[in-house]
Amino acid sequence: MLVGRGRAGAQLDSELQFHLEQQMAENRAAGMSAEEARQAALRVFGNPAALRDQARETWSWQWLEQLLRDVRLSTRSLLRTPGFSLVAIAVLALGIGANVALFTLVHSVLLKPLPFPEPDRLVRIFEADARGRFKDNIVAGGDFADWQVRSQSFEQMAIKRWQHHSLSGTQGQLPEIVEGQTASWNLFSILGVKPALGRFFSPSDDRPQAAATVVLSQSLWKRRYGGDPAIIGRTILLDANPYTVIGVLPAWFTYPDSRVQLWTALYHEKSPLIMTAHEAHNFDVVARLKPGVSMEQATAEVSGIQAQIRRQFPSGPVNDAVNLRPILDAEVHGVKEGFYALLAATGCLLLIACLNIANLLVARAAARQKEMAIRTALGGSRGRLVRAQVMESVVLAVAGGVAGVALAYAALQWFVSTRPEIPRLDAIHLDGMTMAFAGAAMLVCGLVAGVIPALSSSDRHVLEALQESARSHGGSHGKVRLRRALLALEVGLTVVLLVGAGLLLKTYHRLRSVDMGANVESVLTMTLDLPKGSYKDAPGIVSFYERLLEQVRSLPGVRGAGLSTTLPGEGHHRDDTFTIAEHPPLPTGQLLDASTYFADPDYFKTMQIPLIRGRVFVNDERLERAKTVVISQTLAHTYFPGEDPIGRHIVISVVDPEARSYEIVGVVGDTREDPAAPVAPAFYFPFLGGSERTVSLVVRTATDPLSLALPIQRLISGMDRNLSVADVLTMEQVATRSLADTSLDAMLLTGFGGLSLLLAAVGLFGVLSYMVAQRTTEIGVRIALGARRDQVVRQFLGDGLKPAVYGLGIGLAASAVVTRLLRSLLYMTQALDPMVLVTVSLTLLVVAALACILPAWQASRLDPMQALRRE
Amino acid sequence: MGKPSDLVQGTLDLLILKTLSPEAKHGWAIAKRIQQISGEVLQVQQGSLYPALHRLEQQGWIKAKWAESETGRQAKFYSLTAAGRTQLEKETESWKRLSGAINLIVQEG
Numbered sequence: 019m020l021v022g023r024g025r026a027g028a029q030l031d032s033e034l035q036f037h038l039e040q041q042m043a044e045n046r047a048a049g050m051s052a053e054e055a056r057q058a059a060l061r062v063f064g065n066p067a068a069l070r071d072q073a074r075e076t077w078s079w080q081w082l083e084q085l086l087r088d089v090r091l092s093t094r095s096l097l098r099t100p101g102f103s104l105v106a107i108a109v110l111a112l113g114i115g116a117n118v119a120l121f122t123l124v125h126s127v128l129l130k131p132l133p134f135p136e137p138d139r140l141v142r143i144f145e146a147d148a149r150g151r152f153k154d155n156i157v158a159g160g161d162f163a164d165w166q167v168r169s170q171s172f173e174q175m176a177i178k179r180w181q182h183h184s185l186s187g188t189q190g191q192l193p194e195i196v197e198g199q200t201a202s203w204n205l206f207s208i209l210g211v212k213p214a215l216g217r218f219f220s221p222s223d224d225r226p227q228a229a230a231t232v233v234l235s236q237s238l239w240k241r242r243y244g245g246d247p248a249i250i251g252r253t254i255l256l257d258a259n260p261y262t263v264i265g266v267l268p269a270w271f272t273y274p275d276s277r278v279q280l281w282t283a284l285y286h287e288k289s290p291l292i293m294t295a296h297e298a299h300n301f302d303v304v305a306r307l308k309p310g311v312s313m314e315q316a317t318a319e320v321s322g323i324q325a326q327i328r329r330q331f332p333s334g335p336v337n338d339a340v341n342l343r344p345i346l347d348a349e350v351h352g353v354k355e356g357f358y359a360l361l362a363a364t365g366c367l368l369l370i371a372c373l374n375i376a377n378l379l380v381a382r383a384a385a386r387q388k389e390m391a392i393r394t395a396l397g398g399s400r401g402r403l404v405r406a407q408v409m410e411s412v413v414l415a416v417a418g419g420v421a422g423v424a425l426a427y428a429a430l431q432w433f434v435s436t437r438p439e440i441p442r443l444d445a446i447h448l449d450g451m452t453m454a455f456a457g458a459a460m461l462v463c464g465l466v467a468g469v470i471p472a473l474s475s476s477d478r479h480v481l482e483a484l485q486e487s488a489r490s491h492g493g494s495h496g497k498v499r500l501r502r503a504l505l506a507l508e509v510g511l512t513v514v515l516l517v518g519a520g521l522l523l524k525t526y527h528r529l530r531s532v533d534m535g536a537n538v539e540s541v542l543t544m545t546l547d548l549p550k551g552s553y554k555d556a557p558g559i560v561s562f563y564e565r566l567l568e569q570v571r572s573l574p575g576v577r578g579a580g581l582s583t584t585l586p587g588e589g590h591h592r593d594d595t596f597t598i599a600e601h602p603p604l605p606t607g608q609l610l611d612a613s614t615y616f617a618d619p620d621y622f623k624t625m626q627i628p629l630i631r632g633r634v635f636v637n638d639e640r641l642e643r644a645k646t647v648v649i650s651q652t653l654a655h656t657y658f659p660g661e662d663p664i665g666r667h668i669v670i671s672v673v674d675p676e677a678r679s680y681e682i683v684g685v686v687g688d689t690r691e692d693p694a695a696p697v698a699p700a701f702y703f704p705f706l707g708g709s710e711r712t713v714s715l716v717v718r719t720a721t722d723p724l725s726l727a728l729p730i731q732r733l734i735s736g737m738d739r740n741l742s743v744a745d746v747l748t749m750e751q752v753a754t755r756s757l758a759d760t761s762l763d764a765m766l767l768t769g770f771g772g773l774s775l776l777l778a779a780v781g782l783f784g785v786l787s788y789m790v791a792q793r794t795t796e797i798g799v800r801i802a803l804g805a806r807r808d809q810v811v812r813q814f815l816g817d818g819l820k821p822a823v824y825g826l827g828i829g830l831a832a833s834a835v836v837t838r839l840l841r842s843l844l845y846m847t848q849a850l851d852p853m854v855l856v857t858v859s860l861t862l863l864v865v866a867a868l869a870c871i872l873p874a875w876q877a878s879r880l881d882p883m884q885a886l887r888r889e
Numbered sequence: 890m891g892k893p894s895d896l897v898q899g900t901l902d903l904l905i906l907k908t909l910s911p912e913a914k915h916g917w918a919i920a921k922r923i924q925q926i927s928g929e930v931l932q933v934q935q936g937s938l939y940p941a942l943h944r945l946e947q948q949g950w951i952k953a954k955w956a957e958s959e960t961g962r963q964a965k966f967y968s969l970t971a972a973g974r975t976q977l978e979k980e981t982e983s984w985k986r987l988s989g990a991i992n993l994i995v996q997e998g
Contacts, residue, residue, distance in 0.1 A: 043960070069935055
């Protein structure tokens with residue numbers, strides 16, 4: 019009947035008109051004039067519009083009408099108590115909003131398949147250790163070449179790696195540093211992507227002797243070239259070398275993430291030597307499994323090949339097994355645990371919010387017991403009354419949910435801008451799936467929060483409720499018990515959240531206070547990259563950087579300047595294996611390994627890295643005279659136990675494939691690459707050897723380091739206007755950047771914990787105030803009979819604190835289990851850290867006591883006469 | 890389906906169903922018929938009649954069809970459905986019980 023209402027309406031009009039005409043005809047027959055007959059008929063007929071409405075009302079869908087009526091009634095009843103409704107909606111909005119945001123993150127980043135055809139056959143292959151010591155090592159070019167030739171499990175296999183370039187135009191446009199990837203020609207066909215414009219690499223582009231070609235991302239093409247299709251065939255400069263643009267990627271293609279601006283052909287970029295070496299681990303491998311081949315079969319096959327390679331090269335850093343991961347897992351497994359921990363936390367928060375609303379509704383139901391009793395007495399069925407109550411909470415949940423989705427949208431925008439390093443950021447959207455989740459969350463909240471109080475309002479005691487007008491205490495004990503149970507649960511969940519937050523906060527503080535091994539205050543850093551095209555050889559590179567250092571040092575406010583390829587706190591960049599000339603040869607298969615840095619003589623002084631023994635580099639140790647090495651304290655302890663390392667020689671192929679010998683001249687203090695990782699052995703090679711083009715400039719300043727950023731950048735562009743700098747940061751920023759994840763997780767979890775603590779406190783306060791109000795008469799009688807006021811306070815405090823204490827017990831027990839899941843996120847912090855547990859317990863008890871003290875005090879202040887007269 | 894407590898409404902439903910039991914009629918004829926049979930005691934107002942008719946139709950006890958009336962004009966004719974006949978029997982039964990009971994009380998004194 020909802021459809022075709024218009025026609026039905028016309029028919030109704032016609033039906034009523036017929037009736038009117040009949041009446042008129044009868045009146046005429048009775049002898050009236052035409053006009054009189056019409057007037058009389060209309061008089062009898064009444065108001066035709068009202069009649070039409072009355073008839074129409076019988077048509078509409080019964081259930082829809084009842085639903086709308088229920089919604090209308092609930093809304094009206096909620097509007098009568100706007101304070102309660104607003105609080106409830108705000109609480110639910112926070113709960114639902116946080117969950118929708120986290121669900122969106124988990125769904126978009128961790129669960130949604132990558133947008134490639136048949137993504138379940140796409141895998142990443144890592145090198146691994148047969149004894150299981152590591153399993154996600156990057157791949158050596160020679161290993162990949164062997165797998166590609168000998169394995170049968172894959173349709174195709176591609177190799178790639180990150181590579182950044184200094185991009186400029188041939189007409190002297192402003193240079194910029196762009197992130198790119200270099201990949202074998204078949205990567206795009208493995209992923210199943212088609213060019214938006216032009217073509218992708220062919221096998222003939224992917225050779226050392228081929229002409230240089232480049233494929234642009236859609237965003238770079240739009241941003242820098244205005245989306246001009248004539249870009250195909252044009253030449254652009256990468257690191258001052260000409261590259262021909264052959265194609266543009268579609269906009270949706272943002273693999274491995276949206277930072278990638280352009281792609282080059284790997285076998286054109288890399289030397290054949292590197293691509294056949296088994297010792298130099300540099301690359302990512304992406305492969306497509308043949309249909310019907312399982313991950314296990316493929317892993318076993320490639321591991322077999324790798325084990326054979328190991329037998330061929332028993333001495334070098336060559337692995338003996340591989341590890342396959344589904345491509346999505348390989349990209350996101352780093353953020354998985356943090357996301358799931360936060361999702362669990364928001365789940366807790368939502369449950370607490372629901373319990374709180376249920377609690378408030380129980381109180382409401384109690385206050386409306388008489389109304390309910392009257393409705394029951396008047397014939398309202400139990401089901402109908404329950405439905406009306408549940409409808410109230412559903413209306414609240416829907417209102418809260420709508421506000422929550424808006425909140426989630428804002429939260430996600432903020433999150434995306436705060437955590438640019440999260441993989442697949444561009445996949446984060448509020449989509450249909452999220453909306454379905456939000457809808458489900460609203461419904462579940464509404465039902466949970468509504469059914470508990472609705473079922474608690476039993477209609478068996480109609481008469482009692484009606485008679486209770488005289489004495490409003492008994493009969494509600496069941497309700498108070500229920501509310502206490504809800505509160506204990508709420509407190510328990512709060513404790514779990516607070517313990518989790520406490521552990522992460524402690525971890526964060528531990529990480530913050532880790533000694534980085536250098537003085538990070540008042541140091542400005544920036545990264546430079548000399549293009550191959552204009553700085554062809556070592557003397558060119560060295561002379562540029564020496565001139566740069568000289569000019570920077572002459573700037574006012576500069577206390578010192580130095581260069582290093584890796585900064586403390588910046589993460590791991592590179593390590594190499596080596597031997598010690600003076601030591602006996604190692605047994606086959608055993609390797610020495612350390613992190614490799616290149617630094618100039620002044621770096622140590624500038625960063626205030628302490629010299630422990632010997633000396634650092636001197637300016638004369640340059641180019642072919644760069645034959646010395648400075649080692650870290652941990653390297654000295656690890657590889658020269660009980661002997662003096664000074665004067666020994668490290669044999670290593672660090673600048674070219676040929677192994678050379680370097681004399682150890684000094685030992686310096688340890689620095690940390692990652693505050694959360696243990697200190698690794700490290701050695702510094704002379705930057706003035708001229709082998710490195712990319713380096714970080716560090717400048718110690720007298721005042722605010724950022725005030726020198728512009729003068730130094732101006733100075734650099736004065737030396738070479740095609741040179742651009744990246745990552746202009748203070749050293750403190752560099753050191754804390756690696757803590758961003760932990761700090762955000764800790765901050766969010768603390769926020770959720772604080773919020774639930776507040777909710778629990780509100781709940782406690784509400785229950786106790788309600789109990790005091792319910793028992794006013796009783797208290798009055800007791801005080802009149804001589805009960806002391808402090809006894810009353812004690813009794814009510816006890817009543818209020820009991821659920822808090824039970825909840826604390828439940829929460830601590832649950833934390834013991836739950837925090838185990840957090841273990842991988844913790845650093846130097848036990849999953850059951852006694853200090854965190856004690857702090858949380860004390861905080862909770864104090865907050866609970868504060869929430870209880872006011873109602874308890876109010877109870878003791880009651881004037882017995884007034885209390886007794888009240889009813 | 891109709892609420893037993895709603896005496897007036899229930900009675901009008903019974904009257905309409907009873908009036909329709911011999912043959913299909915349009916609204917005007919139903920009102921006239923009730924008026925005639927009751928000896929002009931019961932006057933059915935249009936304001937009650939048409940909502941009642943539509944409700945009975947919604948409940949499936951009567952069905953409607955457009956046909957030509959005695960005056961040659963198109964009119965909506967209502968007739969009983971099978972469910973309507975059952976309902977009529979049920980309501981007649983309960984009416985007899987109720988009116989009998991009321992009679993007993995009224996005549997007692």
